[in-house]
Amino acid sequence: MISLAGRDILHSWSKFVLTGIGLGLLIGVTLTMAGVYRGIVDDAKALLNNSGADLWVVQQDTQGPYAESSSIHDDVYRSLLSLPGVARAANVTYLTMQVRLNNTDVRAMVVGFEPGQPGEPGYLIAGRHITRNHYEAVADVKTGFQIGDTIQIRRHDYRIVGLTQRMVSSGGDPMVFIPMKDAQEAQFLKDNDAILNERARTAANPSLNRPGVPGLLEAIQASQNANRNVNAVLIKVLPGSQPDMIANEVRRWKHLQAFTRVQMEEILVAKLIATSAKQIAMFLVILAVVSAAIVAFIIYTMTLGKIREIAVLKLIGTRNRTIAGMILQQAIGLGLIGFLVGKTAATVWAPFFPKYVLLEPGDAVRGFVVVMVICALASTLAIRAALSVDPATAIGG
């Protein structure tokens, strides 16, 4: 038996291909939206993986350092190191800000870390690690910075000495790593005018500037300008130790909050990006409905254009299922062209997106099945129209 659908497609292939390309671009957008969601989740996981930590210790009653602000003293890590099962503990700071290069700003997450400890950049793709205590930086390639560039963070200039990859915040901002002391200063130290103003205010306060108490005012002013806080302490546990048990110890005895890897992933994926995920899901639903409507409309219009031929086919004895099969196959064919175009388009344009777009093969397979189902469902309207054609309309009168 001849494939009526195949012959019709071959006969008017340009119409099919052009329609398929239009549909394909829509499918490409849908696949890209799914890729954007996957990219956000993958960024969050990469953030946790690359930190090299098993436990995140943050301020009590907070879900820091990524989801909420957290501030703890920078000597806390010493007491944490004394806990059984802790191999390494290191301070980290995170601050999302505008980093200046020449006359342009780049939005980045500035990370303060201690070299050789959890929290340092996982691997470099160019240059070297930070070897000096101040004014050197390692940046993610997504910042666009080059080795040797001088960037400005707050009041100080930093030279880029190394480049890393896939080190981004949960919001997709690329990271810039600088030494811990510099990061604390960038995060907590006020500008010179504010310091002078604060000193004058303190000196004008009679309770803080008492006559006959030498050294008190200087001591108070010095403490006001000291930076003794960090956002979190990252802990690497000893092999064979239970992170859950260590986290319980931290919560019980140190008056701090501690999260395991699983809990932190829950915070990042289920809470922090939940709204974005819902937003993208809504887009996916709308795009699926629009795609279905377009396929239904196209197939329906194409079928209406063949009503006389369908009446003739029915009159000369063609089975209803042959006619329904023809329309269904055309819808599926359109979906197939659309999917191929969409997948190709998404693959081509994904690298140009500013944030990471992860096109997973599993999503492509699921997308293909959904497109086929949508096309099959969308063809039902046209099939109903075709099957309701009276063969008598082929005979005049």
Add this chain to the structure above:
Amino acid sequence: MRGFGIQIEGLSKRYGEGDTAFDALKDVNMTVAPGEVVGLIGPSGSGKSTLLKCLGAVIAPTTGRMTVGDEVIFDDGWKIDDLRALRRDRIGFVFQAPYLIPFLDVTDNVALLPMLAGRPNGESRKRALELLEALDVGHRAKAQPSQLSGGEQQRVAIARALANQPPVILADEPTAPLDSERALSVVRILNQMAQQFNTAIIVVTHDEKIIPTFKRVYHIRDGKTFDEKGLELH
């Protein structure tokens, strides 16, 4: 050898019920022998199309008896279950316009019917080519319908009607879009095919030019059939 190509006795068709009831066909009788081509003429609204639809097993008559070949297909009710198969295997159709399937080439337009009947593709195409040769359009076998002239398209439509060797062909104003020469050529072909394939052909027409070419003509008026002398057929 078949007894009849087609025979109808006392066929009537009523549309609607009660006060709005309308009798489109009233006690119609007609017999067409195998190999015979008859004309069916009548003014608009006379019941031609209704009769054609009944003969084509597209709509059910209200009462009467209808025999195609040697099989009673209607006797105050359908006697067979599968009208679709009946139309496919036992009745050929030629329309006012050829209505060829535009996305199939000439051969496949003709071969489609045997294929629908379950015959192998090769055998169906062989049969199609034989018919196209017989109708003098064999040289256009690979062409698309849009590449044919009106007369060629109508010949292909005739070949399609003959493809399953039906005992009856119903032709609904097959010469309407053609000029005189081509119209007469189509009638000549129908006569030739009727004899060659022993098929009964009923040609519904308004075309005064071709009416004299029929050996027998049925007139239909107000839902009743009359012979050439104007006598009502009972």
